[in-house]
Amino acid sequence: MTTVSGKRTVGLKIKIGTAALGAGIVVTLILMLLFWKTPMTRIIMPSIKQRSKHFDGEMKIEGLISSRRYTYKDIKRMTNSFEEKLGQGGYGCVYKGKLQDGRFVAVKLLKKLKGDAEEFFNEVASISRTSHVNVVNLLGFCFEGSERALVYEFMPNGSLEKFIFGGSNTLEVDQQLSWDTLYQISLGIAHGLEYLHRGCNIRILHFDIKPHNILLDANYCPKISDFGLAKICPREESIVSLLGARGTVGYIAPELIIRNIGGVSHKSDVYSYGMMVLDMVGRRKNIEVMVDHTSETYFPHWIHRCLELREELGLHGITNEEDEGIAKKMVIIGLWCIQIDPRARPSMTQVVEMLKGSIETLQIPPKPSLSLLSRSLEVCPCESSSLQESNDSNLGCSMSIISDPRRL
Known part of the structure; x- marks a missing residue:
């Protein structure tokens, strides 16, 4: 009995000694990190941070097993x-x-x-x-x-931009899309945005709708891509909070830059969509600035004036009344979507209804306020995504002007 008791005592002493030694090592390491700052922390801390970031990334990836x-x-x-x-x-x-x-x-x-x-x-x-x-x-x-x-x-036809933007405002014949195809593309994009805003179990705000981010399959069916700037939010939330503006200049909704205009919401995507539709109508970039500034005309203002005066739109590729009707419908809807006040813009559900409806039921919207938007872009604190294309004008804060609107 005595021998067994002695062995237990020795074993207990060994355990206590091991624990004390381990504690001593930990304390020593902490003291080394606290007082020997220069070499040890510079070597160890980056490694710890790197492992932490990798672990954080792995944790985020764990929830993405559907892909x-x-x-x-x-x-x-x-x-x-x-x-x-x-x-x-x-x-x-x-x-x-x-x-x-x-x-x-x-x-x-x-x-x-x-x-x-x-x-x-x-x-x-x-x-x-x-x-x-x-x-x-x-x-x-x-x-x-x-x-x-x-x-x-894989999208065989690439992005929408190559079909509506030419290097010198001209396109090769095989790249020109009919007005009916442009209409179907605009309708498809509207359906896609309506789904992101209302059809998902959560609401997804894209914040970077532009021709470059619209891909076309073999049948020119449009697909929204590049969700690097997207924000996920509960469906019941209408207004979201953002730390800074995001997107591409020329398509960014004004409330993302001037916060007293209105709250940031799904209506911000509506604005981007409207600017893109006007890009499609004019077959040119609305953020380009022509060299000749002798007769500066903001394209949405020019096209709005044509509607008010019932003048011919004079747009490229219109050969019959059907084309004229499609172009007019896209123009009116685009102008409604780029209203400065987010509350004046339609939802994407309403946009779909407008696109499917008759042109006679559409009213001409108020003219967008260019002066207010110009002032906002002069001090634009835009945060562009690192996933954005480098040749975009997403860092330049300039308004769209054209020297001769009829040269489209």
Whole structure:
């Protein structure tokens, strides 16, 4: 009995000694970090921060299991080591790829992003919640160390911008879309935005609607893409809070810049949509500034005046009354969407109804206030996404003017 008791005593002493030694080591390390700041903290802290960011990213990715996760090796294999580049921008590059089942895909390989790559997580988190014919389908993603990529369904016709913007305000014949096709595209985009605003179990505000972010499939069916600036919010919330303006200048709603105009809401996407529709009508960028400023005319004002005076719109490609009616309908709806007061803009549900309805039922909206918007853009504190294309004018704060509106 004595021997067993002695062994227990020795074992207890060993456990106490081990615990004391461990505590001593911990205390010593803490003291070293506190008082030997220079070498130790500079070596250890970056490693701790890096591990923390990686762990945080992994935690965010855990909720995205609805999309397939690929390794970087998979990405290289499906793109044949990034052989065919489809496009390039500030976010990185897009390559054509092919899955094992034979489907073609578009692989967006992201550059090293600022901060903790919030845009990447934002895009995957928001688009993973969607399923609509007019929203691009995310097939998978890669999150491996510093490598991040998004795998989308392949859109043979690329983005809308190449069909409405020419290098010198002209387009090749094979790139020109009929007015009926432009109308169907505008209707499809409206359906997609209506779904994001009302059709999902959550409300998604895109905040970067523009021609570059509208992709076209083989049948010119439009699909909304690039959700890097999107914000997810409960459906019952109408007004959202943002730390700063976001989007691309020329399409940013004025309330994102001047907060006393009205609250930021789904109506901000409506404004961007309206500016894009006017881009489609004029087949030119509304944020471009012509070299000749001798006769400056803001395009929405010029087109509004034509409607008021019942003048011919003089737009490119109109050959019959049907084309004229489509163009007029798109113009009126576009002008309603870009009203400065968000409350005066229609919802996307109303936009869909207007597009499907008769032109005779549409009233000409008030003329948008150019002076107020010009002042806001002069002091525009815009925050552009690191995923945005580098050749966009999203950092320049300038209003759209044209020297001769009839040269469209």
